[in-house]
Amino acid sequence: MGFLNNVFNTIKGYGNEANDAFVDTQGIRIMEQEIREAEAHQRKANESLTDVMAEQKGIARKVNDLKASVQEYAEAIGKLLDAGNETLAMETAEKLAELETNLDSNQAILDSYNEQVKELKAIIKDSAKQMAALRREVSIIKSTEAAQQASAATAAQFSGSNSSLRSASASMARIKAKQQKRKDKMKSARELAKEATGGDLNDKLAAAGVIGNQSSASSILDRYKKTN
Amino acid sequence: MNNSLDKVQAALADYITEDGNRFSVTETKNDTFTMLTIIRDDIEEFAILATASDSQLLFNVALFDKAQIIAGQSPALHTMMLELNMAMPLSSFALTGANYSIFGAMSTESDASQIQEEILVLSENIMDALEVCQHFLIKA
Numbered sequence: 227m228g229f230l231n232n233v234f235n236t237i238k239g240y241g242n243e244a245n246d247a248f249v250d251t252q253g254i255r256i257m258e259q260e261i262r263e264a265e266a267h268q269r270k271a272n273e274s275l276t277d278v279m280a281e282q283k284g285i286a287r288k289v290n291d292l293k294a295s296v297q298e299y300a301e302a303i304g305k306l307l308d309a310g311n312e313t314l315a316m317e318t319a320e321k322l323a324e325l326e327t328n329l330d331s332n333q334a335i336l337d338s339y340n341e342q343v344k345e346l347k348a349i350i351k352d353s354a355k356q357m358a359a360l361r362r363e364v365s366i367i368k369s370t371e372a373a374q375q376a377s378a379a380t381a382a383q384f385s386g387s388n389s390s391l392r393s394a395s396a397s398m399a400r401i402k403a404k405q406q407k408r409k410d411k412m413k414s415a416r417e418l419a420k421e422a423t424g425g426d427l428n429d430k431l432a433a434a435g436v437i438g439n440q441s442s443a444s445s446i447l448d449r450y451k452k453t454n
Numbered sequence: 455m456n457n458s459l460d461k462v463q464a465a466l467a468d469y470i471t472e473d474g475n476r477f478s479v480t481e482t483k484n485d486t487f488t489m490l491t492i493i494r495d496d497i498e499e500f501a502i503l504a505t506a507s508d509s510q511l512l513f514n515v516a517l518f519d520k521a522q523i524i525a526g527q528s529p530a531l532h533t534m535m536l537e538l539n540m541a542m543p544l545s546s547f548a549l550t551g552a553n554y555s556i557f558g559a560m561s562t563e564s565d566a567s568q569i570q571e572e573i574l575v576l577s578e579n580i581m582d583a584l585e586v587c588q589h590f591l592i593k594a
Contacts, residue, residue, distance in 0.1 A: 362509075369507030373514050373557070374550045376489040376503040394518035395591050397499040398584045405496055 254367060261360045268353040275346040282339035289336050292329040299325060458506040458562040459490055462573075465566035466492065471574055494577045502576060506562060511569070513576050514548070514557040517584060521552070522591050531590040538586065544575045547583070556583050 299322040306315035420426045459481070466477045480491045492502040492513070503514045523531060535547035535554075545556045558576045560568065 365507050365509050369505065369510055369512055370550075372487045372489070372505035372507065373503070373512045375487050376505050377514060377516050377550050377553055377555065393592075394522055394584055395588050395593055398581065398588065401497055401499060401581065408496060 254364060257360055257364050257367075261357055261364070264353045264357045264360065268350055268357070271346050271349045271353065275343065275350065278339055278342050278346060282336065282343060285332055285336045285339060289329065289332050292325060292332060296322065296325050296329055458511055459488060459504060461562075461564075461566070462490055462492075462504050462506075462511065462569055465569040466573065469570050475577075477573060477577075492573060497577060497580055500580045502573060509562060511560050511562055511564065512557060513559075513572060514550075514555050515576065515580055516553045516555045517580070517587065518554055518591060519552045520554075524590055524592055527590040531587065534586065534590075542579055542583070544572060545579045545583075554587075556580065 299318055303315050303318050303322065306312075306318060417426070420429075463479050463481070466479050470476055476495050478493045478495070480493075482489050482491065487505060490504040492504060494502075500515050500517070503516075505512050505514075520528070539546045542556070545558045548555050548557050556576065556579055558572050560572055564572070
């Protein structure tokens with residue numbers, strides 16, 4: 227089952243039932259149990275891997291020794307045949323046959339150990355992934371639960387003082403009025419500050435063309451023209 | 455878990471927005487959970503509730519409940535909320551039980567300035583969210 231599907235099934239509160247538990251605690255218990263099982267599974271796989279790898283190393287050593295012996299006896303047979311010692315060559319060949327059978331069976335065991343190591347490593351990797359996913363789910367569900375409990379606590383506060391949850395549109399209207407009042411107050415304060423510094427009168431005089439806002443090259447030139 | 459909420463409290467303690475708004479923070483603790491009630495001084499009626507898990511901080515603002523929706527308007531409201539979810543900066547609409555809310559979530563690794571931004575944007579989204587939802591709500 228997908229992550230969100232699990233969460234959806236575990237979280238209640240999608241309906242109106244105010245008295246329902248917010249989160250299906252049984253669901254969380256199941257997930258926590260799954261985490262514990264995955265942990266146990268991983269621990270077991272780790273132990274098995276250690277054992278199998280120890281065996282694998284032992285058999286690999288044996289296979290290498292046998293290979294060396296097979297090589298050695300094969301070379302000896304060649305030398306004995308060259309020297310015309312067929313009887314000893316036959317005896318050596320019998321020994322070589324025994325060694326080769328032994329090598330084949332040990333090689334088969336080694337192959338099976340190699341396969342087991344590969345499988346155990348895959349199991350360990352999968353359980354780690356599964357545990358991480360489950361831990362993430364439990365964490366998300368618990369934080370959603372905390373948020374739901376927080377909402378419910380506030381809703382209870384409101385329903386304690388009023389007949390039901392406060393009306394959103396009435397609250398919005400009140401806040402807007404309050405914010406407007408605050409803006410107006412700030413505007414008035416700015417205007418008052420401007421008046422106190424004479425800025426307001428200067429603005430009016432400038433608008434009426436009685437005073438200039440700033441000295442400019444043309445106003446200076448005008449001043450000179452008038453005096454001359 | 456509480457360390458994360460302590461971080462939120464510290465981030466908002468002396469924080470003043472560019473418009474001169476402040477946030478007051480009150481902690482509530484009980485056996486099962488700890489939460490912060492964050493109130494922006496010009497939107498007192500819509501508290502931001504902060505809770506934390508091991509990995510994330512959740513900030514949730516309850517807007518209205520199902521009883522306030524005009525009869526038959528729920529499907530249209532839901533569609534609008536889904537359509538606007540992506541456009542709403544840093545916040546999303548949610549339904550918990552019978553309560554509609556907007557919320558923001560962030561990592562517990564977030565620093566003070568990220569927490570301040572989250573709370574500021576969420577608080578600014580409150581009025582915008584109510585503004586669009588009011589067409590579907592019973593007038594007071």
